[in-house]
Amino acid sequence: MPHGCKNVRQFQELNESILNHLFLPFYLPSSAEADFCIRSNHRNEYMILECVDEFLNSMDRTMMLPIIQVLIDCTQNWSMLQKMHQLSGFNLQLAIEKLTCGSFLSLYFHAQNASILIEIDENNSNQALISSWQVLLPTDAVTSSVQPHLSRFPTTVYRLFDRSYLSTTVHCELLMDFMKNPIEYSKAHKASREINETKDVPMSHYVCQWWIQRLPDIKVEHNSNTFVQFSKKHRDQVRWNTGPKPFRRSGLWMTIKVVFQTILTKHFGHIGVAIYKLLITHFLTHIISTRYNSVNSVVSVDLLVHCIRKILRRLNKIESLLSSIDSNDVNKWIQLTKYEIQKKIKEIFPTMDWQSSIRINEKQLLIDSNLNDTELYRHSCETLKKYLNSADSKMSNTTLSNFRNYDDTMNVDEDFFMPSFGVLTNQFKYTIGTALTRMEIWAISWSERWIDRPPSSGRETEHFQMLAQFFDHYQSQALKYYCSNNDETDPIGYSQFILTSLTIICAMHHKLCQDRRFERLKSHCIDIPNVIDLFEYLVLLNREDMIRARNLYDYFQKFTHQSNPDILTDIEAENSFGVYFASHSTKMTNILRKIQTQSEQDKKDKIQEVQKAKDKYTRLMNSINGFPCKCYGELYSDQCRRCRIEQQANNIGVSIYECPIPSKRASALAVMFELRMPIEVRCYRDVVWQFANRFQLQPINRMYEWLKVRPHSNKLESYFTGPNNYKVKLVSSTNSITQSHGADPSIALAAIDDFLYENSLQVELSPTHSLTFQDECRLLTPQLNHLDYKHLQFSIESTQFVQNRVIADVSQMEQRLKPNLLIEFGSFRSGHRLQWWNLLTILELDSLPLGEESVAILIIHSILQYGPVTENPDGLVSKWCSESHQQLLDDNFVDELILRLNRHLDECTSLWQNELVLVVITTITMRILTMCNSTREKNVADLALKCRRIGEKWIDLISTSIQTMSSSRFDEIENLRRAMVTVNIACLLTFSTHTRVLSSNQ
Structure with a gap:
């Protein structure tokens, strides 16, 4: 992953941003802050230059034109300086001083909308040529002009006779300030005063003229043969949002192209333009190819097609330019480059003639079709209705296709x-x-x-x-x-x-x-x-x-x-999936044997190393045996011979040996499975682990990763086949002996076995920290603000046959809520068959205030909950329907429920102040419609339409009330508007997308 990208999401944003600036696709960010490269004051724009540097260094050096090395050197120095957060005056001075004859250095100042190109004279290393230019056009020139804008390059070139002035502290610090701080913006007149137009690009003349002209003994270069003049068309696009800055194409990318074309045209003359265009085309193809093949990058087909079309158009345009080149060396490079471009395009789109086969098939269809057939003009609604009505019956409950x-x-x-x-x-x-x-x-x-x-x-x-x-x-x-x-x-x-x-x-x-x-x-x-x-x-x-x-x-x-x-627990067990898979995998067992063999050899080498160190220690100590210390009483302060040799002997040290693989076979196989796990299993396990840890994907723990702990990282990392962004890691709750033991054992006192250790890491996986069941239930329950009804929320803890805790805790509730309300809701929420039967009672006796917001929320939530799942569904009418809702499959019960809902609607037809009652009844009606048998769908649909008509009537009544009300009664008008929104919601609920009613015009 590139430096500056902390995760896969940022890497994806970087790729999208680079493609935006290089190819200008149809969908561009709405503002500068929405683009990864130029957001935060162009903080990441330098990554475009790093992509160019990576591309140039990836080219085959044996087939590369010599001038490409000049571009590589220029790009490397430039890339180091373009990072604003790392730029310093010392680095800038050092880069300028390192320039040799014929070398180039460029800088792009987005804060000044300008670029500078410095070249050291080929014949005189003490002289430099300097040019500078405006990079981006002002916004009005881009958005207002139909004619394309052409800029001539190179612009005025200055010769500096003493290049040492470039690297002076004053000039370098001034350039650094130019890199970060705009000097002047274009002016805009608003409210009769002049202000800086910060949404436009800054003025560039301070860098283009003032800075260069302040260099001592600077002269305009009049030698017309120094450069070959060329022009470039501005292909800029602006996406303007309400934000402070619009999206503009990267000025750094436009500078890169000008610099490359300048260098190539200076070296090759007019044919340098063709070489430049082919080189840029090769770079664009490289970018698309690497992003397409990257695991962490996803490029849509539309964007791929757009980019490939641009590349092919570039190739077609420069074909005539390439044919006029007669240099053998250059032609050889051109043919190789064209081959590489075509090869990468074919890797992305293996067959580019797929549209031809589609056209042939369409032509054959037209030949075979009888366009005069009257059946072609008939709208087969009956066939569609039959299909929609039979769609559910075709679903099988025995296979995974049910999902x-x-x-x-x-x-x-x-x-x-x-x-x-x-x-x-x-x-x-x-x-x-x-x-x-x-x-x-x-x-x-x-x-x-x-x-x-x-x-x-x-x-x-x-x-x-x-x-x-x-x-x-x-x-x-x-x-x-x-x-x-x-x-x-x-x-x-x-x-x-x-x-x-x-x-x-x-x-x-x-x-x-x-x-x-x-x-x-x-x-x-x-x-x-x-x-x-x-x-x-x-x-x-x-x-x-x-x-x-x-x-x-x-x-x-x-x-x-x-x-x-x-797959996430007991990974060392004999019957774990990883141990079983690794033990039956020839590749894994062979690699394990290879690691164990190498470990044994390392152990033997360590024994020999310790033995040699002990022998050396013995020889040194024997050499001073019988010689007294002469450090005291001597005129000089150096140690005596005995002390020096004794210190040399005591300084002999040997690091310990730790086996990188567990000695227990099942544990070793578990480690091998973690290293060589098939990617399909790893992806599945990562998804399961992510879901289990969905609220703590990066839990705080003191675990040690095997592949980041010595010596295991050195010995095992080369065998790891997983991706870089894998989630479940092989960890240990204890550190390795190698990293935690402290000082090495004493050669004089420790035995050889004291230098040898078995594996000390435990074989574990990244821990799972799931949310508590109570917190999960809270997320699945609407939270109430009403103090009286908030206590009812704990009733979700039980929906079993036994009576709810609501009734049991009546004595603990506040007296403001009547006990009969608690009992009514408690019986309604008691689960299973009681739920819908008690709803009938509530509607009949009006025992719960449906107009209360909290009551409405509690009732709606109750009827929309799935309810307890019966493990043995054989006794159910329909397997998919939980026992809580089985009554809705009983036609007689549905008839009774429709009757009472109709009666309740008739009673509140004119009471538009109780808008929540309409929402509750509509929700209940639509719940029945989505679950009842087809024999009752028409009756329920009629009830839903009745709810809609009442809602439309209430909207008219509320609108009339608002129109006749004094405009000074703000609070009342606002309450009426809120009531209208609630009634509108009730009307919207009646528009079902159920497959069985889609054929209805209502």
Whole structure:
């Protein structure tokens, strides 16, 4: 990962930013602060120059033009100075003094919108040529002019006859100040006064003219043969937002191109332009290729196509320029470079004629079609209705496909179908909630198909990695959005997060179990804390969510009580998956044998080293045996011979030996599995661990990583095959003897065995710190502010057959809340069959004030909760429906409930002040509609439409009241507006997206 990027997300932002500045795609950041390179006062812009430096150094030196070395030297010095946070006057002076004849040094000053190019004369190392120019055009010149702007290069060139002036402290400090502080902005007139237009680029004339002209004995260079003149078109784009600064194309990148073209045209003359264009094209191809092949980088197909098209257009434009070059050496380099470019493009898009096959197929379809057929003009709504009505009946409850809700005709072979949170929010401008919903829909509908590619595709491993990366991005954003505020919760969003996460885990586990290499996972349990107990507290809005929840519950329940441990615990056990897999892997056992053999050899070498040290100690001590110390009484202060030799003997030291691998075979196999684990298993385990640690992904602990502790890091790191950003690490709660033992044993006193140690690290994995069950329940429960009703929230602790704690604790409640209200709600929340029957009683007797906000929230939450899951669903009417909602599958009960809801609606038709009553009744109605049998759907739909009509009537009444009210009654008007919003919500709830009612015009 590049220096300056702390995590994968920043690395992805860096890649997107670099592609934005190099290729100017259609979707650009809305402001400077939204771009990684130029945000925070262009803090990371130097990374573009580092990419150029990395590209130049990656070129084959044997086939490289000699002038490329000049570019490499220039770029390396430039890159060191362009980092503003590391720039110092000493570094600048040193860089200038190191310049040799014919070498170049450039600097870009974004604070001045200017660049400087310094060249040391080829024939006189004491003289320098200096030029400077404005980099970016003012905003009005970019956005207002239709004609392209051309700038001539090089600009005025000055000759400095004594280059030592360049490296003086005063001039270097002045340049450093120019790097950081703008001198002057363009002026704007607002409110009859002149102000600095900080949204525009700074004025550049201080660097372009004033600084250079202050150098002693500076003269304008009049030799026309010094440079070949060339012009460049400004291809700048501005994205302006309401923020303080707009997005502008990197001035550093534009400076790099000018500097390279200047150097190449000076060296080659007019053909230098063609060489420059080909070199830049090669660099652009290198950038796309490395980002495309990087594990931590995801580039969309649209962006790839845009970039490749630009590269191909560049190649076509310079083809005629290249054909006029007659130099053999240059032609050889040109052909090699063109070959490298074409090779990398083919690696990204193996076949570029895919559009031709599509056109041929479309032409054949037109030939085969009878355009005069009247059937083509008929709208087959009946067929669509039949399909929609039969869609649910086609779903099988026996396989994992129950978790999906998709159209089988959709093309799932698209390599880049996976949505990206960054693309959805930045390019498509989705809100965070909409982007998360889009990702949840994809995970539910496509995650299994994504990962279930046939082996012939050759990208199965990559699919696991990309799905793990998708989950990493989704979880981090979902938790911040659904659980960011401790005082407010989003039970619906958090429930969707749990279902989405479990769907991804289930898809990965199911795929691994189908692989013959990993089929033993079928006998290992899946131990995710609290996951089984959380199902009954999920807030599920529709039947599809309930079906998916039931299937996920059955899947994970099946693996809860398996005989073998899960993949995150007891990794040293004989029956652990890692030990079993490693013991049956020829490669792993061979590598283990190799490590053990090398360890034994290291141990023997250490014994010989200790023995030699002891022999040397003995010889030295014997050589002074019988010689007295003469340090005292001597005229000189140096030690005597005896003391010197004795000190030399005592200074003999030998470090200890520690075996890097455990002596116990099962533990050694566990270590080998951690080092050489298949990437599919590692991705799956990382996802499970991330979900289990979802609120503490970086727990504070005192664990020591094996691959960061000596001697294990030195001996084992070369055998590690995992990615750099893996989550679950091999750790130990104790440090190694090598790093913690202190001073080496004494050669004189210690035995040889005192230098030899077995492995001292424990074989453990990164610990799991899950949220407590009570905190999980709190996240799945709406938090109330009303002091009287807040005590009712603890009723979620029990939804079993036994009566709720609400009734048992009546005596402890405050007297402001009547005991009968507690009992009514307690019986309604007592769970299972009682819930909906008691709701009938509440509606009949009006025993709970539905107009109270807290009561409305409690009732809505109660009916939307999934409820206790029956382990044996054979006695249920429908397996997917929990026992709490079984009554909604009873037609007679639904008829009675509709009757009472209708009666309640009739009573409050004109009471528009009780808007929460309408919300509660509408929510209950839509809950019934999504769950009842098809025989009752029409009656329930009529009730929902009645709720909508009443809501529309209330909106008109509230609007009339607001219009007739005095404008000075602000508080009353504001309350009416809030009531209108609540009624609007009730109306919106009546618009269902259930597959069975989509065919309705209502």
